[in-house]
């Protein structure tokens with residue numbers, strides 16, 4: 001299985017609109033970050049996690065023409081505002097593409113963009129995605145990839161984390177309950193939110209100290225931090241973090257067999 005980091009930026013990206021790089025070195029291409037999203041691939045199956053506002057450019061970068069399903073972690077704008085870009089990909093297939101999320105997330109998307117899931121009634125606009133409700137804790141399968149969802153505390157709402165075999169993705173999370181920790185046990189690779197960097201008090205995103213505590217407990221072989229803000233320079237992070245915790249960058253590929 002291959003994981004591609006399509007984007008690893010915080011909600012505003014790096015640089016933010018207006019060219020604000022913060023503490024990030026503009027000369028390091030690894031600091032150029034679109035909003036957080038990953039692609040999970042086997043030989044035959046492509047799964048997208050989250051539909052960011054940069055989805056079109058993210059998919060075109062990898063010349064990706066087919067998706068077998070889309071998982072949505074939660075309905076915050078930076079994770080769903082590119083959902084219209086899925087229209088052409090979905091309509092290329094024999095059937096409309098499934099979008100998986102918990103009830104709260106999918107109903108919020110439906111409330112904001114009802115045209116996505118049902119025809120408008122004017123015979124001009126037709127639905128192009130199908131809602132697929134999943135529970136906060138559910139095992140399911142897309143193509144030949146097994147997935148397990150688990151609930152995460154994001155303070156303003158709960159988000160879903162996803163486990164794919166021995167790989168897990170936890171974006172936009174500040175606390176993880178015991179049940180979800182159990183789901184994460186035994187992973188080799190963890191891509192996890194550390195968007196609060198080194199602040200002492202965190203509200204909606206985990207910080208590095210918290211990620212280190214989780215890693216101490218779970219002991220994945222490799223942990224990659226994502227949802228990186230403009231205060232998180234790539235090289236500075238590489239220098240600060242232990243070798244088993246690394247920052248990601250847009251376009252990074254992680255081969256689960258090679259860890």
Ligand SMILES: [Zn+2]
Pocket residue numbers: 074076154172
């Ligand atoms: Zn969020």
